[in-house]
Structure formats: structure tokens, C-alpha cells
Amino acid sequence: MTPEHTRAARELLAFYAEAGVDALLGEEPVDRLSAALIESPPAAPERAVEAPRGVPARPAISDGVSAAPEVAVMAAREAARSAASLHELREILLKFEGCALRATAKQLVFADGNPQARLMLVGEAPGREEDLEGLPFVGRSGKLLDLMLSAIGIDRGGAYIANIIPWRPPGNRTPTPQESQICLPFIQRQIELANPDVLVCLGGPSSQTLLGVKEGIKRTRGRWLAFHTGTREIRAIATFHPAYLLRSPLEKRLAWRDFLAIKKALDEPQEFSTVPL
16 A cells, blocks of 8 residues: 555544544444445344343344343343443343444443432433543533532532433434333333432433423423423423524523523422423
């Protein structure tokens, strides 16, 4: 390889890294425009994966994608129900193979902060920085979230922070509905075990997934709703995701109103009332 080719290859790799590409689909390059490949594509053999002890077996997979998402959802529900503590839930997630995202993520991003806190915040999915550090909200949006919390007198030791999806989607893409449904039983059980007094959904996907609302975040934010665990009702509110506020700083004034409402609910819980879903 000539020096020019070497430099071009390095620049291309740097571009891929900046774009969030951090996984290969195969060890050898494939000419996917080849006429022979188009006429007779190779079939990927199915392989069974033996589940670790105490974790439901993963359905047979083909080319890294679960063959039956509904089976993976059922396995996730069974696994999540078996967790008696947050520590057990994290251990189960470390072994769970029903979601293909774990194969491309560097590590599990479970939670940060204080699980005994009265306030819990839930976003959608980890980004690149979170994937590297194994903690949610540690990048630019995480720094903004810290500032928003500190403005109402709360630091990370006074809140518990997690995501619906505990693995980073490749290239920071939007999680698919199937991926969200597979991971949903785990975050529901995580909320139930943490048992906060106030639940904050950061962004539209979080509020739609956890609270079942149909409207977008601009119509949902600022409204007090109810999250039902099966044993109690937790007060819940949606607000803008910090990443959105970085792109739309004028909306910070509305997010500030939401955080003032959160502070009031924590200070004066007896005056709280929810809007039925």
C-alpha cells in the first residue's frame, strides 16, 4: 500500500469513528453489488445459543437478528420478574442475549446515581460516551442534565438515572420498536425496584414507551401522569431530553418550568395529583 493509500485509509477510519461506526459485519469485505451475490445470496446458518443458568434461552438467531422478537419479549418479561433486587436485575441483563444490541455495544449501561433517591430520570438509549464509560448521561447532554438538576438543588447523589435501552444502538441510531419492547420489561422492573416518588421521562420516546402517551413531547411535557408498577402509582412527568435542548436552546425555558414543578412535587408531595391516562 502506497503512503497515499495509507493516509486515505486512516482518514476514512477517522470519518467512520466520528460518525459512530464502531463494529464490523464481517472479517472479510463483501462485494454486495456482485451479480452472483444478488442472484444467489448466501443463507446465514441459524445457530442456537445456550442461555446462562437462571436466564431464559435466547431464540435461534440469523445474521445477528432475533428470529422471533415476540419470543425475546416473553423471555425478557420472565427474566425481569425473577430479579429481586437492582443488583440481580443488572446481573440478569449482563447475561441476557435476547436483544441483538448487546452484540454491537461495548458494555451494558445500567444506571447512575442513588437507587434510594426519591427522583428517577429515564432517557431512551446510551450514546457513544455512555457506551465507553458504562454510565448514562455522561456526554454533553449529561453535563446539561447535571446543570438542570443542580438548578433545583439536586446532584447525581440525589437522583437515580437510567435509560429504556441499556445498550448503545450502532451509530447512535434510533432504537427500533422491537428493541424497545424487548428492553421494556427490564426498565419497568428497574423502576419498580428503585421505587421513586417522582419519575421523569426525558424525551418523547421515553414518555411514549413508559407512560403510553400518543402525543409528541411538546404536547406531553409538563403534565403530571401516573406510572403503575402493579403495587403502587408513581407520579410521572415528561420533559425535553437534554440532547434536544442542546439543539433547541429556546425550549430551555419550558424545561425550567418542568423542573420547578418537579422540585415542588418533591417538596410538597401532599399537593400532588395526576392526570389519568
